[in-house]
Amino acid sequence: MDxxxxIAMLNKDLADEHASIVRYLIHAYQVGESTPFGQMLLSTAREEMWHMDWLGNELGEMGEEPEMAQGVYPYDGTSNASLLRSYVEWEEGLIKMYDQQAAQVEEPALKRILHQLGWESITHKRRFESWLEKLGPEGEKPFEGEVGDLSPHLVGKFHKEVDAQYRLVLQHLRHAFVLEDASCPASSExxxxxxxxxxxxxxxxxxxxxxxEELPFRYPGVDGSRDVAAALSADLRLTTEAQERFILLSQDPEVARHPDLKIEIDNLVTRNGLLxxxxxxxxxxxxxGATSEPEPESETDAKPAHGGFTVGSLKEH
Ligand SMILES: [Fe+2]
Ligand SMILES: [Fe+2]
Known part of the structure; x- marks a missing residue:
């Protein structure tokens, strides 16, 4: 394989893992994160996050651009059972695909990762089959349309916030992946x-x-910097904008009428402030780091993507 x-193969895998995360998360929100079924979906979504992370880091280490838009996850959203059947089919496809890919790849670390992705897809398939059985006929009951008590004003604001937080997630992840190449300490943060x-x-x-409400999770576009200072300043800008919106939301009179919501939004203000x-x-x-440790001007030495940013420069204070 050239x-x-x-790289296109790994990016397709990355996009598929991303689509799995979004699918299982939405379903977990739908059935309630604290129910046993919701817990299973959440923990599966978390495993898909590790998968996305492994692939993104591999691409970053190779100096390649990771695909940050999600792939297409086909599903039948009629009921819990129809969704689970879609998931079984999807994971079956991934099992075969990762098996073929692992056989084609020579590099040992990547081969191990692809094998692991295949094995965990087997686990996911079995988990979904087991839940399909557990839910029985109850699982076939079509979902009913929910009617909430939020005003259109707040619904609009929350949609905007889901989009903005999704963008923050993807942008931070992209920066973590591409800075991985430079063993940059900011990457894990x-x-x-x-x-x-x-x-x-x-x-x-x-x-x-x-x-x-439906959650479209449309690709919001992310900052494409490869330089650590530019990446961090783009992340900081989005975080500061989010902070301003959270403060306004926490003062919104409608939010004050929903005590549980108010508790969470007040917490977002402090958490986001810390971030x-x-x-x-x-x-x-x-x-x-970039000003105190200038890189040598050389055409043969590839400049690290992080400028003069080193572990040492972080430990100065
Ligand atoms: Fe996965
Ligand atoms: Fe999976």
Whole structure:
């Protein structure tokens, strides 16, 4: 396989794992995250996040651009059972695909990852089959349209917030993947931050689903910087904008009438404030590193994508 086809293959896998995450998360929100069925979906989504992470990091280490838009996950959304049957079919396809891919790949680390993705897809398939049996005829009951008590004003704001948090998740992940190549200390921090934005997103997504809303999870586009300082400043900008919106939401009189929602949004204000401070400090370190440790001007030495940003520059304070 030539390099171009190989990268396209890994990017297709990445997009498929991404689609799996979104599908299982939406379903978990739909049935309730605290139900045993919802818990199973959430934990499966979490495993798909690791899969996405492994693939994205591999692409980043190779200096390639990761595909951040999700693939197409076909499903029948009539009932829990029809969804589970779609999932079994999807995971079956992945089992075969990863098996073929692992056989084609020489590089041992990547071969191991592809094998693992295949084995975990077998687990997912078995898990879904077991739940299909467990739910029995009850699982076939078509979903009923939910009617929520949020005003169109708040529904609109929450949709905007789901989109914005999704963008933050994807942008942080992309930066974590491409900076992986430079063993940049910000990379793992950005990965964790992506997870925190995922949690932020879930508060709004659950409210919307309870109000009978569809969640389109359209690809929002993300910052394409390969330089750590530029990447961090783009992340900081989005985080600061989110902070301003969270503060306004926490003061919204309609939010005040929903005590549980108010508790979560107040928490988002403080959590997001912490994320902004952390990004700000990382960005400052990156800038200091870039000015105090100029890279040698050489055409043969490839410049690291992180400028002069080193572990040492982070440990200065
Ligand atoms: Fe997976
Ligand atoms: Fe899976």
């Amino acid at each position: 390099r171009k086809a190989f 950005l990965e964790l931050t992506a997870m925190r934005h995922m949690k932020n997103l879930s508060h709004f997504a659950e409210e919307l689903i309870d109000s009978g 902004a401070t952390m990004l700000h400090e990382l960005a400052e370190s990156a800038e200091r």
